[in-house]
Amino acid sequence: MNTKFSFEKTAIDGLIKITPFNAEDVRGCFTKDYSKEVFEANGIKHDLMEVFYTTSHKGVIRALHFQREKQQPKLVRCIYGHVYDVVVDMRKDSPTYKKWLGFDLIGEEHNEILVPAGCAHGYLVLEDSIVSYKCSEKFYGEFDGGIKWNDSDIAVDWPLDKIGGEENLILADKDKNLPTFKEFVDEYGAF
Numbered sequence: 001m002n003t004k005f006s007f008e009k010t011a012i013d014g015l016i017k018i019t020p021f022n023a024e025d026v027r028g029c030f031t032k033d034y035s036k037e038v039f040e041a042n043g044i045k046h047d048l049m050e051v052f053y054t055t056s057h058k059g060v061i062r063a064l065h066f067q068r069e070k071q072q073p074k075l076v077r078c079i080y081g082h083v084y085d086v087v088v089d090m091r092k093d094s095p096t097y098k099k100w101l102g103f104d105l106i107g108e109e110h111n112e113i114l115v116p117a118g119c120a121h122g123y124l125v126l127e128d129s130i131v132s133y134k135c136s137e138k139f140y141g142e143f144d145g146g147i148k149w150n151d152s153d154i155a156v157d158w159p160l161d162k163i164g165g166e167e168n169l170i171l172a173d174k175d176k177n178l179p180t181f182k183e184f185v186d187e188y189g190a191f
């Protein structure tokens, strides 16, 4: 069965849910998750600058990240496994400023999201996973930033029950030491 790309807007402006082109046959599945031409035909300009992948164990949280300057729009897909992916709108002029949305990104479903500039992004790994990123801005280490995954102002409802509780959480030291939303905004301002 062949299915075309489909694009679905979300409550956060510029955050789009995408079902890629998939063709299944007796061998398995062919997936095309980015096409400049198809994206542009659907009103989405996303020129690739960098592509990278992260491999994570069940229980990892990588969150909530952004670049303080030159923010990176990114197309995010779990190519293997299952993650609960979260996007937080950090744009002060946005009607959904401080709102978060969560999505199950599942390898077998091939679904992906386009995270716009000005949003924080992260995920909880529900099964050992590989996540791919296709960014339209390059990585600037000096602007690497984020806010705490469990910030009380933002109050993301992470499904920690699906990893057997918070005691099973795996966090990098850098993510343990991120500022709160308020600390970040007090120092740098929102986007």
Ligand SMILES: Cc1cn([C@H]2C[C@H](O)[C@@H](COP(=O)(O)OP(=O)(O)O[C@H]3O[C@@H](C)C(=O)[C@@H](O)[C@H]3O)O2)c(=O)[nH]c1=O
Residues within 6 Å of the ligand: 050, 052, 054, 062, 063, 065, 066, 074, 121, 122, 123, 139, 172, 174
């Ligand atoms: C993101 C990134 C990291 N690095 C380096 C920095 C560091 O030495 C090593 C690991 O990077 P990190 O610990 O920042 O990886 P990680 O915590 O997985 O960072 C990622 O998290 C998710 C949620 C995102 O949305 C991404 O944009 C990115 O921020 O790789 C690059 O060289 N290029 C890159 O594009």
